[in-house]
Structures are given as structure tokens and as C-alpha cells.
Amino acid sequence: MDIQLTPQLPCSACGTELLLSATVPHPRFRNATTTYELCPHCHADDAAAQGLLAFFALTPTVDAASSLSFARLVQEWLQQLPEPAVVSQEAFEQDVEAFHRGDFDS
Numbered sequence: 001m002d003i004q005l006t007p008q009l010p011c012s013a014c015g016t017e018l019l020l021s022a023t024v025p026h027p028r029f030r031n032a033t034t035t036y037e038l039c040p041h042c043h044a045d046d047a048a049a050q051g052l053l054a055f056f057a058l059t060p061t062v063d064a065a066s067s068l069s070f071a072r073l074v075q076e077w078l079q080q081l082p083e084p085a086v087v088s089q090e091a092f093e094q095d096v097e098a099f100h101r102g103d104f105d106s
């Protein structure tokens, strides 16, 4: 797991500077990763993010004293996040048919 603190990356949705991003192994694809972003704007109402948002409100940096509670909050956050979307077999087959029809050629 690769957790980046205050990576100064913009949120992919709103452009606000992220609090952190976490790159974790993809739950279904071997050798693939998926990245979760924690944005103070987009996740303000996200129940799963409340612990971490409160942490950052009180503690802008992670130090030795706060690292344990930070690690626990990250773990809780990651466990509550939805898995990346699944492409259904039906949707996949429709795309394959469309590909063979040439729908993607233009």
C-alpha cells in the first residue's frame, strides 16, 4: 500500500488540493492498483471519511505521536470505500459486439 500525505495533487473531481491519496492493490486484478483520493471538499459529507477529516482538522501533519491513530483511521477509511466498479458480463459482451460491428472505428 502506498499512502501519500499532502501530495499537493489536485482532486480529480474538483481540483482542490488532496489531503491524501492511497494507492492500494486492486481487489480483483492481480498486479494492478487502484488509487483513492481524500478531498476535503468532495468528501466533506462522506461518512467513511469523517475520521480522517477530523484528524486533519486537528493535526495537519502526522508525527510519531499521531501516527498510530492516523494508521488506524486510514485503515478504517479504506475498508469502507466502495470497490471499483465492475463491468458486467452483459455490458462487456455488448461492447465486444459493438467492436465487431465497427461501432468504435470512427
Ligand SMILES: [Zn+2]
Residues within 6 Å of the ligand: 011, 012, 013, 014, 015, 016, 039, 040, 041, 042, 043
Ligand atoms: Zn474534490
